[in-house]
Amino acid sequence: MTRQPLLRAENLVRDFRTGPRTIFRAVKGVSFDVARRETLGIVGESGSGKSTTARMAAKLIEPTEGLLEFDGVDVTYKAGKALRDFRGGVQVVFQDPYSSLNPRHTVEQVISAPLLYQGRKVLGGRRRVVKESMERVGLNPDHSGRYPAQFSGGQAQRIGIARALVVEPQLVICDEAVSALDVSVQAQVLDLLRDLQRDLNLSYIFIAHDLAVVRQIAHKVAVMKSGEIVEQGSREAIFDAPRHEYTQSLLAAVPQVDPSWEAARQAG
Amino acid sequence: MTDKPMLQVVDLTIAFPTAAVVDQVSFEIPQGGTMGLVGESGSGKSMTSLAVMGLLPREARTTGRISFMDEELLGRSDRQMRRLRGDRMAMIFQDPLSSLNPYYTVGFQIAEAYRAHRGGSRRAGLRRAVEAMDRVKIVDADKRVNHYPHQFSGGMRQRVMIAMALVCEPELIIADEPTTALDVTVQAQILELLAEVQQSTGAGMLFITHDLAVVSQVSDRITVMRHGRTVEQGTAEQIFSRPSNDYTRQLLAATPRLDDQVDLPEPILTPVGSEDS
Amino acid sequence: MISYILKRLLGAVVTMLAVIFFTFIIFFYLTPDPAASICGDACTPDTIVQIRRQLGLEEPFFVQFWAFLSGIFVGRTYGEGTAAEIYCSAPCLGYSFQYRTDVFDGIVDRLPVTITIAVGAAVLWILSGVAAGVISAVKQGTWWDRGAMMFALAGVSLPNYFVALVLQYLLVVQLQWLPFPAVVGFTDDPTRWFQTYIMPWTVLALMYASMYARLTRTNMIDTLGENFMRTAHAKGLRPAPIMLRHGLRPSLTPVVTLLGMDFATLLGGALITETVFGLNGVGRWAYNAIGTNDQPVIMGVTLLAAFAVIIANIVVDLTYTALDPRVRESTK
Numbered sequence: 001m002t003r004q005p006l007l008r009a010e011n012l013v014r015d016f017r018t019g020p021r022t023i024f025r026a027v028k029g030v031s032f033d034v035a036r037r038e039t040l041g042i043v044g045e046s047g048s049g050k051s052t053t054a055r056m057a058a059k060l061i062e063p064t065e066g067l068l069e070f071d072g073v074d075v076t077y078k079a080g081k082a083l084r085d086f087r088g089g090v091q092v093v094f095q096d097p098y099s100s101l102n103p104r105h106t107v108e109q110v111i112s113a114p115l116l117y118q119g120r121k122v123l124g125g126r127r128r129v130v131k132e133s134m135e136r137v138g139l140n141p142d143h144s145g146r147y148p149a150q151f152s153g154g155q156a157q158r159i160g161i162a163r164a165l166v167v168e169p170q171l172v173i174c175d176e177a178v179s180a181l182d183v184s185v186q187a188q189v190l191d192l193l194r195d196l197q198r199d200l201n202l203s204y205i206f207i208a209h210d211l212a213v214v215r216q217i218a219h220k221v222a223v224m225k226s227g228e229i230v231e232q233g234s235r236e237a238i239f240d241a242p243r244h245e246y247t248q249s250l251l252a253a254v255p256q257v258d259p260s261w262e263a264a265r266q267a268g
Numbered sequence: 269m270t271d272k273p274m275l276q277v278v279d280l281t282i283a284f285p286t287a288a289v290v291d292q293v294s295f296e297i298p299q300g301g302t303m304g305l306v307g308e309s310g311s312g313k314s315m316t317s318l319a320v321m322g323l324l325p326r327e328a329r330t331t332g333r334i335s336f337m338d339e340e341l342l343g344r345s346d347r348q349m350r351r352l353r354g355d356r357m358a359m360i361f362q363d364p365l366s367s368l369n370p371y372y373t374v375g376f377q378i379a380e381a382y383r384a385h386r387g388g389s390r391r392a393g394l395r396r397a398v399e400a401m402d403r404v405k406i407v408d409a410d411k412r413v414n415h416y417p418h419q420f421s422g423g424m425r426q427r428v429m430i431a432m433a434l435v436c437e438p439e440l441i442i443a444d445e446p447t448t449a450l451d452v453t454v455q456a457q458i459l460e461l462l463a464e465v466q467q468s469t470g471a472g473m474l475f476i477t478h479d480l481a482v483v484s485q486v487s488d489r490i491t492v493m494r495h496g497r498t499v500e501q502g503t504a505e506q507i508f509s510r511p512s513n514d515y516t517r518q519l520l521a522a523t524p525r526l527d528d529q530v531d532l533p534e535p536i537l538t539p540v541g542s543e544d545s
Numbered sequence: 546m547i548s549y550i551l552k553r554l555l556g557a558v559v560t561m562l563a564v565i566f567f568t569f570i571i572f573f574y575l576t577p578d579p580a581a582s583i584c585g586d587a588c589t590p591d592t593i594v595q596i597r598r599q600l601g602l603e604e605p606f607f608v609q610f611w612a613f614l615s616g617i618f619v620g621r622t623y624g625e626g627t628a629a630e631i632y633c634s635a636p637c638l639g640y641s642f643q644y645r646t647d648v649f650d651g652i653v654d655r656l657p658v659t660i661t662i663a664v665g666a667a668v669l670w671i672l673s674g675v676a677a678g679v680i681s682a683v684k685q686g687t688w689w690d691r692g693a694m695m696f697a698l699a700g701v702s703l704p705n706y707f708v709a710l711v712l713q714y715l716l717v718v719q720l721q722w723l724p725f726p727a728v729v730g731f732t733d734d735p736t737r738w739f740q741t742y743i744m745p746w747t748v749l750a751l752m753y754a755s756m757y758a759r760l761t762r763t764n765m766i767d768t769l770g771e772n773f774m775r776t777a778h779a780k781g782l783r784p785a786p787i788m789l790r791h792g793l794r795p796s797l798t799p800v801v802t803l804l805g806m807d808f809a810t811l812l813g814g815a816l817i818t819e820t821v822f823g824l825n826g827v828g829r830w831a832y833n834a835i836g837t838n839d840q841p842v843i844m845g846v847t848l849l850a851a852f853a854v855i856i857a858n859i860v861v862d863l864t865y866t867a868l869d870p871r872v873r874e875s876t877k
């Protein structure tokens with residue numbers, strides 16, 4: 001039984017030039033796939049190559065080697081129209097909501113920017129689409145004339161998500177998208193992401209260094225270390241029965257509240 | 269141990285010209301005990317700790333009482349506070365890289381803290397720095413004293429900061445989000461180190477974090493803060509098993525768990541060749 | 546580190562050769578005929594040709610260039626025939642027929658005056674500029690700050706030849722606090738030496754100090770906002786080490802860059818002050834040479850300036866390395 005995933009990466013490699021004669025291999029051949037309405041979580045310590053992998057999957061940078069397939073089409077080295085189509089299908093949301101939004105643009109301009117880049121004409125006009133998009137992520141559409149600095153961190157991240165959604169992508173790549181948020185806001189944004197997935201059949205690549213967060217959103221998880229995926233599997237497999245030593249050490253290091261206290265609270 | 273608290277904060281209020289950021293916060297830390305200060309960003313945790321150190325921005329106005337080993341700190345001159353800072357009370361910050369001066373070796377910076385209070389030659393200061401680095405388990409401390417901050421990893425830099433805090437053997441250690449910028453495995457090591465240090469020196473600790481799981485592990489008592497106010501205070505066990513406040517409950521419920529999961533929408537597994545966009 | 550310095554020096558030699566080549570092209574093609582200006586009013590075409598031949602100006606470009614270049618290393622002989630022979634010993638930067646002197650010797654004679662003015666002024670402006678910048682930054686928003694910055698603004702806005710003239714008029718002519726400037730060696734008469742140079746130093750320093758004050762202020766304010774400043778306070782350091790060791794040191798790197806770049810314009814500054822105060826330095830010599838179209842002198846001074854800039858660049862980079870440990874790493 002073969003399934004066709006939405007995005008398939010095979011043996012992606014990425015080198016960076018670090019000096020006149022030195023090259024650093026940040027990602028050393030990673031393979032993964034994401035089905036429709038599925039979330040792949042990527043975890044690992046800082047510097048393990050998560051962001052580089054994400055940027056290759058979004059074609060923000062080119063892989064040094066490897067293959068990237070979107071919807072069954074090889075897009076590894078595509079440019080021009082094929083690349084524009086891909087950009088419409090894949091969007092990215094970054095960690096720091098403020099620095100990734102242009103502070104001099106109104107929310108309406110920010111959100112509609114991807115439409116402009118892609119030269120899209122939209123039914124009912126840009127304004128309507130922006131308002132719809134804002135409503136969908138739980139922002140008050142009357143605030144479309146405000147500037148990003150006038151929003152809280154959680155709201156700013158919703159703006160980032162609205163901007164990603166405005167071109168109706170099939171895959172959204174979230175690179176530490178909830179890492180800077182307070183837990184209660186984080187929980188709301190995770191809720192939002194799950195709802196959007198259900199309603200719009202979205203797929204996600206969800207990157208976070210917080211393993212407990214990844215468990216709450218990812219169907220399957222890839223564990224990265226030094227540019228390699230050391231273990232990959234369903235969330236139950238990774239969290240409940242990790243096989244690789246590194247995964248085990250990572251999970252063991254996560255601070256947890258005393259289970260008996262948790263139990264007492266649930267009971268009380 | 270006496271039953272007198274080493275640090276007592278009573279009705280601490282901190283106001284900037286624009287707004288009050290801490291409002292009537294009270295807590296105490298017994299000899300050798302740890303108070304965990306937890307709350308979301310902007311709740312006033314850092315301002316509270318800076319008030320104890322006497323490091324608030326000049327425009328901040330404080331009222332209330334802060335007594336440290338039975339001495340009142342509020343209203344002291346900067347010169348008097350300076351004698352305490354780094355000597356009897358020391359602070360560790362969130363981002364170890366930017367908290368260290370890139371222009372000086374770590375040894376120099378640790379020695380500087382020592383010599384500011386105990387005097388002595390540069391040489392003697394460096395010897396103290398090596399000892400302090402040994403204590404926080406930096407291997408090859410005698411060589412690494414001469415290294416610069418950028419030559420250390422994130423976890424090692426935080427060890428350097430802890431060594432700097434320990435060098436005068438303070439009675440109180442204030443740690444403001446000391447592990448927030450670190451990877452989980454490194455975080456676990458640093459938390460363990462702080463616990464050991466406290467064991468061996470008997471110092472009291474004010475531990476600040478936004479992470480409930482972390483605070484549950486390190487603190488005897490916990491103060492939950494919100495919008496500059498105390499919403500709940502109690503032992504770790506009380507707060508986590510029988511929270512009495514709605515906000516605390518919400519916070520606990522929102523914290524994602526490693527051993528439990530929520531349901532997700534089913535993925536659509538399209539067989540090759542069937543309907544497509 | 547050694548190999549880094551060698552690499553830089555090799556680069557400097559290559560750059561210098563290129564500078565010599567292009568300077569030569571400019572003087573070869575773009576300037577009026579020096580023979581005509583040497584010859585003066587009572588001049589016949591014949592004498593011009595004769596002078597040109599004597600100067601070697603009738604030769605093709607590359608022959609002339611080679612003569613110039615090899616002259617730098619082995620010296621050269623001007624003119625043909627026994628009588629007119631002039632020997633210019635290595636390093637030969639040319640021969641001024643107007644001054645009847647070897648250009649290099651002329652520069653060497655006058656350089657001490659220029660260097661005394663430049664270095665003295667530099668010391669003065671760095672000390673005063675950085676000090677003003679530090680005070681402004683530490684007392685940001687107070688009257689100290691405003692006063693220092695107003696002074697800085699005045700420093701850049703006032704044309705320095707004007708300041709020079711006013712100073713000279715007030716201190717020398719009116720109040721007679723200082724004697725007329727005259728070149729004396731430091732060892733001959735230290736008081737007179739100081740009295741001579743204090744005005745040029747002040748005038749030049751005034752022009753530059755303001756820039757250094759503002760640059761130091763800006764950098765220092767940035768540095769004061771760094772997290773490591775909070776650490777310095779938390780350690781219980783005294784205000785002075787906090788400000789100087791932790792605040793000032795990181796703020797000095799851009800100041801050093803500026804200093805390196807100012808080496809290039811310093812000769813121009815020296816030119817004006819030397820001229821106004823009547824001191825016989827390299828700048829004044831070049832100024833006069835431009836007036837009389839004395840090409841060997843102009844070219845010699847141009848090359849000296851280029852040489853100074855290239856050396857200054859290397860010195861700045863090496864100073865960086867000494868100042869910033871992160872840069873030191875990358876040059877290992």
Ligand SMILES: Nc1ncnc2c1ncn2[C@@H]1O[C@H](COP(=O)(O)OP(=O)(O)O)[C@@H](O)[C@H]1O
Nearest residue numbers: 016017024026045046047048049050051052053
């Ligand atoms: N543009 C670049 N040039 C050089 N090295 C880079 C570049 N981008 C990333 N790296 C290096 O690649 C490694 C992986 O980085 P990254 O993918 O950002 O890790 P992560 O997101 O897991 O923290 C790191 O060691 C980083 O320093």
Ligand SMILES: Nc1ncnc2c1ncn2[C@@H]1O[C@H](COP(=O)(O)OP(=O)(O)O)[C@@H](O)[C@H]1O
Nearest residue numbers: 284286289308309310311312313314315316325
């Ligand atoms: N200089 C200042 N002037 C006015 N308000 C400030 C200033 N510095 C911090 N604040 C405010 O004080 C509040 C508490 O900040 P802080 O103690 O840093 O919070 P926490 O450490 O809990 O995240 C925040 O709302 C912040 O915006």
Ligand SMILES: [Mg+2]
Nearest residue numbers: 050051052176
């Ligand atoms: Mg990353």
Ligand SMILES: [Mg+2]
Nearest residue numbers: 313314444445
């Ligand atoms: Mg804080």
